[in-house]
Amino acid sequence: KAGVTQTPRYLIKTRGQQVTLSCSPISGHRSVSWYQQTPGQGLQFLFEYFSETQRNKGNFPGRFSGRQFSNSRSEMNVSTLELGDSALYLCASSSEGPNQPQHFGDGTRLSIL
């Protein structure tokens, strides 16, 4: 069974730009969660999608948004990028939600110049 696939692996952007990250979950998994990982803040929850609906959201500004498609693939978008958005963005999938083991992708390393 293929694991969670995130693209791209690395991204360099400048302040003010926007970016879209993609996540393909494990086949059959309907829950996709996104996390931001930084050395100072650890793993911070962004949002969780289940069957195309956002079920939970973390404490991030509205510049961070996401969506999930009917095939469970998910995208997250960050608009008006700031230097502080530089981080590793991790996607995790599970069959039903956060009460089950989360399977993480390798992440997208986003650097803002």
Next chain:
Amino acid sequence: GQQVMQIPQYQHVQEGEDFTTYCNSSTTLSNIQWYKQRPGGHPVFLIQLVKSGEVKKQKRLTFQFGEAKKNSSLHITATQTTDVGTYFCAGLSSTGFQKLVFGTGTRLLVSP
């Protein structure tokens, strides 16, 4: 909001020594999960604990869930260099929003 703290933040041991990391939640948890992240890698699920006072073992790793379901620990016996990485606990609150809150992590370094 719910907070999950881990101590220590960092530990350096000699191969063969034991290691323990502690996880404390500000709220009661319905379950707790443990993950390991190797340097340059992504978190990998280790185990999930659900019952009050539960103890589970995986070879040299022993996981405990506190009686009050607000704390947990991971103990590694006779560490090996392959144990190097950051260990995270992640708690699911028993009330309110169903989202996993990750602990601050304990980075383990093992010297041969």
